[in-house]
């Protein structure tokens with residue numbers, strides 16, 4: 001795509017494409033621009049006029065030079081929108097003209113700005129929010145610097161120097177010089193500040209006087225060390241490089257051929273069963289991309305995943321990798337982005353926001369475990385990283401590789417429609433390895449036979465067997481906490497959160513916690529509803545599973561990984577690391593443990609209650625269940641040993657459970673798409689969901705009704721289908737009441753247009769300022 005061609009931008013320049021077709025043609029002689037986006041200055045947008053000779057040369061994202069403030073030299077700026085004379089809110093005569101179009105090549109930032117423009121249109125957010133999302137903005141808090149202070153004067157001169165300082169009454173200076181005299185290796189800044197009580201100002205003056213010298217080091221240098229326990233570029237020596245098997249080779253070859261030809265790079269689905277060696281394929285693809293002096297982005301869904309993946313990449317590519325992680329501070333993230341911008345790194349690995357690394361010539365974007373819901377941003381703009389990646393790939397003419405053992409229904413539909421190229425890996429990578437043997441246990445039968453334990457007979461027996469062979473076991477439980485909920489046995493009321501419409505979960509410390517807002521409460525002695533003292537916990541969470549497991553298998557060392565243990569600093573990383581080094585025998589966890597991990601010694605995976613996710617609601621709950629079960633099963637037998645998977649369930653006949661047990665994606669896809677067709681759900685059609693929320697229930701109620709009425713009127717014109725308003729699945733969260741309206745249509749662009757029109761109606765309503773609206777496209 002030719003980025004200099006303004007036609008490419010017209011569709012997303014807001015005013016040029018709002019669909020006001022029958023109005024007089026409007027002339028856009030003005031632009032809004034952001035000046036010199038270096039720091040947090042992007043919150044200011046300025047209006048400039050376009051001189052006649054530049055009218056055809058300006059486009060959204062275009063770098064220009066402008067006179068700015070009182071400064072003599074010209075400043076760089078980027079055009080973010082066109083506006084007409086009618087839209088000006090300042091005196092026309094005071095507006096300055098753009099000086100020139102910057103001859104600048106298409107920098108990384110220009111490309112990110114054009115991405116932001118697309119996001120603004122596509123997700124209906126503001127330009128400011130879109131820019132804040134894509135641009136590496138330096139955090140206001142300065143990056144922490146490590147200081148180390150050393151003595152500069154000769155040992156022999158210390159006495160004289162101290163004497164002189166005494167006469168000047170510089171006691172702090174003397175304190176430091178004496179301390180440094182005793183510490184030849186220097187002293188840390190923190191120690192000097194906290195223990196010697198000497199501030200930075202004094203240090204600098206002493207340095208100026210030639211008494212000491214200060215070494216400064218950016219903290220981000222040792223970032224990887226703190227996050228992953230290894231230094232940047234430091235290999236762990238395990239440079240096992242496998243020779244690719246036939247299928248891996250074939251996948252890489254298709255990619256290489258397309259890439260070398262380099263006219264128009266396609267989208268791919270790397271559809272490889274669990275353990276088929278997708279990572280190896282990524283690595284080869286990236287080598288090709290780097291050899292052409294282009295850059296690569298690898299998205300991974302979960303923080304707990306990064307240790308192993310990052311390790312493998314570092315072993316191959318060393319220091320050329322920048323790493324992002326959702327637990328990083330804003331300034332750490334900025335530091336990693338700057339490695340990209342300064343061309344010190346040409347690969348970035350991270351969560352969805354790694355897409356916005358300022359690379360100027362991306363050749364490849366890989367989305368590992370593309371089906372994962374972590375790729376959907378939950379805050380505004382609610383972007384889908386897969387869509388944004390596809391757009392970004394177009395801007396750079398880069399390849400996009402979506403990879404998964406359980407592709408999303410959406411993506412696989414595109415494969416069948418020949419919109420995406422499919423690269424298949426159908427065999428386990430490790431020679432001799434085969435799919436694990438699956439055993440389905442019907443929990444209803446277990447209960448009938450008098451077994452009330454959470455472990456079926458079969459699972460218990462198999463765990464014992466594996467432990468006796470010194471093999472490892474993973475137990476998957478889709479619910480954290482100790483008990484699912486606590487309720488009264490007399491009146492049946494569950495104890496609920498004060499702020500949300502959910503029951504509280506019992507934790508081991510005896511407190512009831514809300515998993516939505518964090519509210520907590522000591523377990524009451526009496527039922528708050530009826531006063532009976534007969535209250536108890538029901539359902540089992542990961543904490544209780546841990547307790548039961550430890551009791552049942554006292555010989556085993558047990559670890560637990562869920563949001564609670566992961567939130568402790570470096571929690572997830574160290575748990576994963578310990579388990580992979582066989583420092584424990586059993587790993588218990590929520591979905592965090594099922595994604596992409598490669599533990600070679602695990603030969604049994606137990607799924608404690610397969611169907612809990614079938615009841616969570618949402619049209620895609622069967623898909624989520626199938627993915628979870630298949631991925632969980634895929635954790636066993638990675639090194640080629642005989643392995644088993646035990647699926648405990650109340651619904652052994654459900655197609656999600658059955659297809660997962662047989663690892664039969666194709667059949668699952670058929671069943672699921674048939675269901676979505678009948679029920680009219682994506683990807684068969686598109687849905688725009690609009691959520692209304694307010695602390696005032698009446699406002700939400702009236703506003704959503706009004707909105708739905710307007711929507712029905714508008715929808716008639718397009719044949720769209722309106723549902724609602726209906727209460728959200730969890731009606732109250734954080735004291736906010738929430739209602740939803742859904743609009744369904746087969747054409748995405750129509751939904752986008754409807755949304756713009758409805759926003760105009762919504763803005764007119766008296767409650768508009770009091771009710772939050774959240775749009776989400778599915």
Ligand SMILES: Nc1ncnc2c1ncn2[C@@H]1O[C@H](COP(=O)(O)OP(=O)(O)OP(=O)(O)O)[C@@H](O)[C@H]1O
Nearest residue numbers: 242243244245274275276277278279280429430596
């Ligand atoms: N060609 C090969 N020969 C032998 N072993 C290989 C080969 N390629 C990969 N492996 C090994 O196979 C294992 C599985 O590889 P990898 O983790 O990349 O699988 P995956 O496809 O990503 O699986 P999942 O979807 O479950 O994450 C790894 O231990 C890897 O080292």
Ligand SMILES: [Zn+2]
Nearest residue numbers: 497500514517
């Ligand atoms: Zn709550």
